[in-house]
Amino acid sequence: MDSVRSHLNEYVTALGRSPVRDLFEISLDPALISFAGGNPAPELFDVDGLAAAFSAVMATEGGRAMQYSSTDGEPEMREAAAKRTTEMGVPTSPDQLIITSGSQQGLGLLSQTLINPGDVVLAENPSFVSALQAFGLQGAEFKPVDTDEAGVIPEALESAIEKWHPKAVYLIPTFQNPTGITMSAERRRQVADILAASDTWLIEDDPYSELRFTEEQQIPISADQRLDDRAFLCNTLSKVLSPGLRVGWVRGPAHVLERMSAAKQANSLQTSTIDQLAAAYYLAHNDLQAKLDGVRAEYRARRDAMLEGLREGLPEGSAMTEPEGGMFVWARLPEGHDASALVYDAIRAGVVFVPGAPFYIAEPDPRTLRFSFVSNDPEHTREGLSRLGSVFDRG
Ligand SMILES: Cc1ncc(COP(=O)(O)O)c(C=O)c1O
Structure with missing residues (x-):
């Protein structure tokens, strides 16, 4: 028809x-x-802790919690997100991130902000389907980077960058979805070296690293300061607090965050005010760790x-x-x-x-x-x- x-x-x-x-x-x-x-x-x-957080916010700031709010996120939540990211080994101030409605929205906004139809995105093969959907909606073409039990193979990344001139590399280095594989510290350094010498954005997705069963804390690739002008770190409260809350954030270079904020206005205006205030209250009054x-x-x-x-x-x-x-x-x-x-x-x-x-x-x-x-x-x-x-x- x-x-x-x-x-x-x-x-x-x-x-x-x-x-x-x-x-x-x-x-x-x-x-x-x-x-x-x-x-x-x-x-x-x-549930009890979150119920107490919602009640406290409604009792003290009900009007604000029910109102429209800023696109980039409420100050308390940006502060809490910056503190968490810093504790994960990536020193971050609140103005280096924007709040998103889960990290999925972060991936969607990054896609809209960075990708033109036909741009190549490198990713682990297999990778997180909903991220592939987000980049696919902008007409990205995907190329695989070979991996082994220690994550992305540096030589494979280097040659893929040389061959495909990708716009971005999308990686889930810690407890990857779907494989559960974690990139070793040595590999992270090698990947950072390669990306620092390239002209490629890094989109690093890290929803799972706090769900670790060993003492070893995995430091995101984005912690390497050489990547400050090209790395985006997506994070979320979904896997550690509640996915129903829909609160996540993206850390990245300020001039790109400003454009992402414009894209977010076009998408959804803002992230839920009450969810942000309750999440920030919860994080301030509870020992999440x-x-x-x-x-x-x-x-x-x-x-x-x-x-x-x-x-x-x-x-x-x-x-x-x-x-x-x-x-x-x-x-x-x-x-x-x-x-x-x-x-x-x-x-x-x-x-x-x-x-x-x-x-x-x-x-x-x-x-x-x-x-x-x-x-x-x-x-x-x-x-x-x-x-x-x-x-x-x-x-
Ligand atoms: C790798 C990865 N990134 C992002 C997300 C999306 O999480 P959120 O609930 O924060 O949107 C998930 C959820 O399964 C995931 O596995």
Whole structure:
């Protein structure tokens, strides 16, 4: 049908759907055990602490909390975001960042601000589907950078930059989504050297680094001051406090943040005033790190149960990552299996996982699949994996 009603924007028309979002509704069925979503465990949310924060804000500043507010973020939240980023090893003042409605909005605004149709974006292969959607909406072309168990391979990055002259490099160096892989400190230095000598933006996405199960703190690549004029660090409260809040931020060079702010006005005017004030109040009146200790211990136990169950339950000849934090394990089934073809068999057997193929920007490996280990306690993880066992045997 050739009418104006069928002529949508070409990039929206071509946009792939996130398999995670498509399985979201299905995975809400309480009869199913879901390993699909990137959802923090709801029973570990500090509901009482957040309720107290919202009440206090409404009691003392209700009118302000209910009102429109600034595009770049409320001063208290910018202050809190700068403090958190500094504690993560990247010295930051409030005027070096803008608040966004989750880091997904940060990725969307960066895409609108930096990318023209046809610009090349380098990314890990596989990578976070919703980031690929955000860049895809601006007509970006993706090229993969080879990785191994220590993250991006520096020589591969160097030659990809030389070959493709990318506009930007998008990386998730810590507890990557979907693989759970973490880039080593040595690699981070090498990547920073390469980017410092290049003419490429770095978009560093870091939602998971505080969910670590070892003592070792991963310092973002953006901490390297040589990159101050070209690095964007996206962060969020989603995985450590609540994704329902929709509060994140982007740290980057001031002249680009100013343009992102103009793009944000066009998109959404602002981030929710009450969410920002409540989040800032919460961070000022609670020791989030102390609370996270409990979350980390529980997630670690859940990770252990998942790895143990997968070691027993995956077919002979499978491989998997062993993440030291974050939310995801990435597995590869033996030759001849197709994870996408098994999804609906798995749902019939009462369990949901996400097939790996849609996460790839090139050469999708149909044998891969992603498991979230945080959503279920060890007992449910064991039960879910035993349900999957029969599906893999048939596959
Ligand atoms: C790598 C990565 N970046 C960004 C996001 C988006 O998080 P937010 O809730 O802050 O928009 C996610 C969520 O799953 C993610 O995994």
